[in-house]
Amino acid sequence: DAGVIQSPRHEVTEMGQEVTLRCKPISGHDYLFWYRQTMMRGLELLIYFNNNVPIDDSGMPEDRFSAKMPNASFSTLKIQPSEPRDSAVYFCASSDYSGRRETQYFGPGTRLLVL
Amino acid sequence: AQKVTQAQTEISVVEKEDVTLDCVYETRDTTYYLFWYKQPPSGELVFLIRRNSFDEQNEISGRYSWNFQKSTSSFNFTITASQVVDSAVYFCALRSGSQGNLIFGKGTKLSVKP
Numbered sequence: 001d002a003g004v005i006q007s008p009r010h011e012v013t014e015m016g017q018e019v020t021l022r023c024k025p026i027s028g029h030d031y032l033f034w035y036r037q038t039m040m041r042g043l044e045l046l047i048y049f050n051n052n053v054p055i056d057d058s059g060m061p062e063d064r065f066s067a068k069m070p071n072a073s074f075s076t077l078k079i080q081p082s083e084p085r086d087s088a089v090y091f092c093a094s095s096d097y098s099g100r101r102e103t104q105y106f107g108p109g110t111r112l113l114v115l
Numbered sequence: 116a117q118k119v120t121q122a123q124t125e126i127s128v129v130e131k132e133d134v135t136l137d138c139v140y141e142t143r144d145t146t147y148y149l150f151w152y153k154q155p156p157s158g159e160l161v162f163l164i165r166r167n168s169f170d171e172q173n174e175i176s177g178r179y180s181w182n183f184q185k186s187t188s189s190f191n192f193t194i195t196a197s198q199v200v201d202s203a204v205y206f207c208a209l210r211s212g213s214q215g216n217l218i219f220g221k222g223t224k225l226s227v228k229p
Contacts, residue, residue: 031215043206043219055215091160097215102148102167104210104217106160 002026004107006092012113018080021110024073025094033093033104034067034077043091049075050097082114117142119209121220128197129228136192136223138207144168146212149183149190154222155203163205166190197227 005024013019025032033048036059047057052069060067064083069075079086089111093104118141128134140149151163164174166183174181178195194201204224208217 033216035217042221043217045216048215050215089158093160095215102210103150103162103165105162106152108159111158 004092004094004105006090006107006110008110009108010111010113012115013082014115015083016081017114018078019082019086019112019114021077021079021090021092021112023075023077023092023107025075025092026096026105027073029094029096029105030072031095031097031104032069032075033095034075035091035093035106037089037091037109038087046077046090079112082112084114087112087114117144117209117211117214117218119207119218119220121205121207121223123223124221125224125226127226127228130199131196132227133193133195134197134225134227136194136205136207136225138190138192138220140188140190140207140209142209142211144211144213148210148212150208150210150217151181151190151192152206152208153203154206160206163192194225197225199227199229201225202227 007022030051034046037043045059047067049069067077089109091109092107095104120139147168149166153161171183180193182191204222206222207220210217
């Protein structure tokens with residue numbers, strides 16, 4: 001399998017612009033997670049989906065962040081408008097919990113820099 | 116509340132030394148899963164091992180070994196005969212049975228010098 005695919009790998013944008021991060025989970029996985037990694041806060045959950053339905057979005061910082069999963073093979077994380085404090089590495093991960101495979105596999109991450 | 120503590124922020128060793136990375140966790144759930152991930156300088160997160168709360172058997176995989184002790188809520192990771200390629204940040208993580216996401220520790224940065 002190709003693993004979790006994320007795009008873009010790097011994104012540089014200016015404050016106020018809209019940013020869209022994309023994720024393709026491993027085929028057959030029923031859970032999808034978005035995490036953010038910063039030096040100050042480490043790795044933290046933003047939101048996760050089960051069978052395309054958002055289950056826990058308590059980690060989404062504010063209304064500027066939104067996430068969707070229109071089908072089992074695609075998810076987006078959107079930031080509008082972006083701010084310099086959103087600069088971080090954003091990881092997508094997927095897992096097959098219903099198959100009792102408890103491991104989360106991570107994509108390569110998107111390194112976002114907001115100027 | 117769930118929590119993972121990796122008290123060692125950075126460790127530096129010389130190649131061929133053994134090194135142990137500590138991980139202490141907190142959870143009230145009786146069913147939970149513990150993980151170690153490696154993050155090399157390239158930035159990806161690489162899965163190393165998973166342990167569930169009902170399996171306290173220690174595990175060895177090549178130069179890597181893990182010691183899970185429920186009595187002390189610890190899941191420590193030992194690298195034997197360390198190599199330069201082991202240089203990375205290592206994360207311990209917890210998933211409690213009642214939730215889907217991982218709770219990560221702050222990570223331990225391991226530097227192995229030749």
